[in-house]
Amino acid sequence: MLRLKFEEVQRTLEQVLYTRNCPPEHARKVSYEMARNSLEGTYTHGINRFPRLIRNIDEGIVNVEAKPVLINRFGAIANYDGQLGLGITNAWFCMEQAMALAKEYGIGLVALRNTNHWQRAATYGYQACAQGMAAICFTNTIPNMPTWGAVDARIGNNPVMIAFPREKGDVVVDLAMSQFSYGALELARLEGRAMPFVAGYDEKGELTRDPAAVLKSRRLLPAGYWKGAALSIVLDLLAAGLALGKTTAAIGRLAGDEHGVSQVFFVIDLYKIAPREEVERIADDAVRDLLASQPIDQKGRIVYPGQRSKEIREQNLKLGIPVDERIWAQITAYLK
Amino acid sequence: MLRLKFEEVQRTLEQVLYTRNCPPEHARKVSYEMARNSLEGTYTHGINRFPRLIRNIDEGIVNVEAKPVLINRFGAIANYDGQLGLGITNAWFCMEQAMALAKEYGIGLVALRNTNHWQRAATYGYQACAQGMAAICFTNTIPNMPTWGAVDARIGNNPVMIAFPREKGDVVVDLAMSQFSYGALELARLEGRAMPFVAGYDEKGELTRDPAAVLKSRRLLPAGYWKGAALSIVLDLLAAGLALGKTTAAIGRLAGDEHGVSQVFFVIDLYKIAPREEVERIADDAVRDLLASQPIDQKGRIVYPGQRSKEIREQNLKLGIPVDERIWAQITAYLK
Numbered sequence: 001m002l003r004l005k006f007e008e009v010q011r012t013l014e015q016v017l018y019t020r021n022c023p024p025e026h027a028r029k030v031s032y033e034m035a036r037n038s039l040e041g042t043y044t045h046g047i048n049r050f051p052r053l054i055r056n057i058d059e060g061i062v063n064v065e066a067k068p069v070l071i072n073r074f075g076a077i078a079n080y081d082g083q084l085g086l087g088i089t090n091a092w093f094c095m096e097q098a099m100a101l102a103k104e105y106g107i108g109l110v111a112l113r114n115t116n117h118w119q120r121a122a123t124y125g126y127q128a129c130a131q132g133m134a135a136i137c138f139t140n141t142i143p144n145m146p147t148w149g150a151v152d153a154r155i156g157n158n159p160v161m162i163a164f165p166r167e168k169g170d171v172v173v174d175l176a177m178s179q180f181s182y183g184a185l186e187l188a189r190l191e192g193r194a195m196p197f198v199a200g201y202d203e204k205g206e207l208t209r210d211p212a213a214v215l216k217s218r219r220l221l222p223a224g225y226w227k228g229a230a231l232s233i234v235l236d237l238l239a240a241g242l243a244l245g246k247t248t249a250a251i252g253r254l255a256g257d258e259h260g261v262s263q264v265f266f267v268i269d270l271y272k273i274a275p276r277e278e279v280e281r282i283a284d285d286a287v288r289d290l291l292a293s294q295p296i297d298q299k300g301r302i303v304y305p306g307q308r309s310k311e312i313r314e315q316n317l318k319l320g321i322p323v324d325e326r327i328w329a330q331i332t333a334y335l336k
Numbered sequence: 337m338l339r340l341k342f343e344e345v346q347r348t349l350e351q352v353l354y355t356r357n358c359p360p361e362h363a364r365k366v367s368y369e370m371a372r373n374s375l376e377g378t379y380t381h382g383i384n385r386f387p388r389l390i391r392n393i394d395e396g397i398v399n400v401e402a403k404p405v406l407i408n409r410f411g412a413i414a415n416y417d418g419q420l421g422l423g424i425t426n427a428w429f430c431m432e433q434a435m436a437l438a439k440e441y442g443i444g445l446v447a448l449r450n451t452n453h454w455q456r457a458a459t460y461g462y463q464a465c466a467q468g469m470a471a472i473c474f475t476n477t478i479p480n481m482p483t484w485g486a487v488d489a490r491i492g493n494n495p496v497m498i499a500f501p502r503e504k505g506d507v508v509v510d511l512a513m514s515q516f517s518y519g520a521l522e523l524a525r526l527e528g529r530a531m532p533f534v535a536g537y538d539e540k541g542e543l544t545r546d547p548a549a550v551l552k553s554r555r556l557l558p559a560g561y562w563k564g565a566a567l568s569i570v571l572d573l574l575a576a577g578l579a580l581g582k583t584t585a586a587i588g589r590l591a592g593d594e595h596g597v598s599q600v601f602f603v604i605d606l607y608k609i610a611p612r613e614e615v616e617r618i619a620d621d622a623v624r625d626l627l628a629s630q631p632i633d634q635k636g637r638i639v640y641p642g643q644r645s646k647e648i649r650e651q652n653l654k655l656g657i658p659v660d661e662r663i664w665a666q667i668t669a670y671l672k
Contacts, residue, residue, distance in 0.1 A: 072608075073609065074442040074605075074608035075412070076412050077441075077442035077605075079609050107411070107413050107445050109443050134574060134577075134578075136472075147638060149633065149638060150629035150630060150638055152630050154629050164574055164577065166573075171573055172570075173566040173569070173570045175560075179561075197561065205632070223563045224560040227560070230511065230641040231498070233509070233641055234507050235498070238498070240622065241615045241619055242604070244618070247619075247625075248622070249625035250618075269410075270578055272408075273413050273415050279580075282573075282576050282577055282580070283576075286569075286583035289490055289583075289585035290491065290585070293487070293488055294486060294488050295485055295486060295487070296541070297485065302483060
């Protein structure tokens with residue numbers, strides 16, 4: 001395992017993007033956020049996923065130059081067509097629009113169609129929190145999970161992100177509707193680990209903790225069984241319906257790797273109706289109470305969502321970002 | 337098991353509410369919605385829960401006359417104080433306000449503090465769908481679930497409801513952040529059944545499917561382990577923060593049965609940016625694809641969220657609502 005400085009990672013990814021004719025504004029943003037994802041511990045959607053992004057650019061399903069185009073707007077809601085641009089710059093742009101609407105109306109919602117993987121959902125939560133706003137964002141995906149009681153994967157694991165700004169540490173939840181994300185399964189396979197709980201079905205239809213078996217069968221287990229499946233279904237309808245875009249079913253009918261997904265960015269400028277000081281006091285009391293929980297395991301530690309990410313960032317800033325040698329060799333080879 | 341007509345149930349509940357000096361407008365609404373909850377299969381939050389509502393009124397923690405009072409409003413967001421009124425009429429009122437905001441701005445959000453149990457979350461989803469709007473609502477609760485890795489119950493199972501309107505059947509998801517709701521555990525205990533999956537911890541700290549053991553320990557298992565816990569935490573902050581109300585921790589410090597909860601009602605008038613015909617076509621295609629899933633169990637049947645509720649309604653309209661004799665005797669005794 002290498003330990004690389006954030007700046008080195010960011011610059012290297014940026015240089016690779018230039019080999020794909022990426023405009024500087026987009027190359028800087030995408031390299032910064034993907035390096036930051038690894039810096040803050042979301043290794044699955046940082047450096048590790050960068051070679052796949054380059055492959056997607058080379059396959060022509062990610063257009064490095066495209067920018068979202070407005071479809072419709074009414075009051076505090078709007079929808080955009082992402083023109084199959086880079087997932088990160090498209091999502092960042094839509095969050096900016098939603099935040100501008102929220103400043104004007106207290107809330108703003110932007111839906112986006114024909115976009116690509118936004119990588120780490122929490123990115124857009126921190127974007128809102130940096131301006132003292134709360135956010136709820138979700139995306140659909142390619143079919144990768146059977147609904148509850150089914151054999152074949154017809155729904156997506158549709159990640160959801162909810163962020164609440166807090167001076168002593170933003171509370172940010174970022175989770176997929178499967179018990180484990182594909183990213184987490186891929187990382188475990190790379191590291192030769194079994195999952196801590198059953199993760200899906202093997203090709204014989206048995207529940208298993210083996211990441212390789214689930215990656216092969218593509219039969220992820222929904223988080224909370226029927227609950228994760230139901231949430232996935234309704235979030236897919238909301239995203240595709242609001243964006244006039246593709247549902248998971250429609251994405252599944254496209255040839256090639258996942259592309260053309262639908263996303264929703266919803267922002268709340270909460271201090272407009274709730275004075276900041278009072279909100280901080282309410283939230284701090286709740287977090288304090290949570291952290292006073294008695295751990296099951298004596299060595300265990302109770303954290304709030306987002307706390308680990310903040311700590312990993314501090315550690316990786318000091319020690320460097322841990323990077324798999326094979327992945328780094330693959331990335332630097334693009335520059336040769 | 338009795339089979340009672342909807343009208344008989346509704347009238348009986350209404351008469352009981354009059355014995356508690358409930359204003360007619362509130363008595364009609366609460367009796368109608370609680371009878372409807374049982375009619376549509378949410379037995380746990382219909383007739384079965386009515387004696388608890390009466391007890392809460394008698395204890396003075398539910399004020400049958402109160403109406404929400406505006407705290408602050410800015411653009412498309414507002415917060416209200418529920419004055420410890422009836423959960424159903426308070427929530428219905430706030431949804432109406434949010435829907436009015438959505439008609440004007442495309443979206444509307446109302447947060448509500450000092451309110452009481454809204455019974456069935458789906459009620460407010462169907463309220464929005466009836467006017468062709470989508471909705472996301474959530475509530476916090478008394479502490480009833482340990483966070484992931486903890487022994488003591490310091491977070492709530494904070495139900496969430498997401499509704500998407502559809503001509504051929506609204507898609508409505510209504511779920512608590514615990515793998516099973518307290519209502520579901522109580523029903524299983526009443527019927528002498530074990531839960532189909534582990535539901536929580538017994539008093540020795542072992543995972544168990546026995547509803548009585550979990551009701552006793554008050555250690556529910558979060559749906560999706562850490563995922564349900566994380567969602568519960570951030571939804572609690574959003575509800576209490578936006579409403580300037582009580583968090584789960586603060587509710588837990590009050591004496592007596594659960595009261596004074598915080599809720600959020602978020603409505604999207606989606607047809608303002610997405611033509612209805614196109615939305616129906618997108619959603620129908622997705623639902624058709626979902627229902628074509630291959631069931632694991634040959635006798636199994638794949639449904640969309642909300643479908644069973646629609647079918648149970650048809651059946652109960654024909655056969656009458658199934659009502660436990662003991663519960664009905666308890667309710668009719670209030671009239672003697």
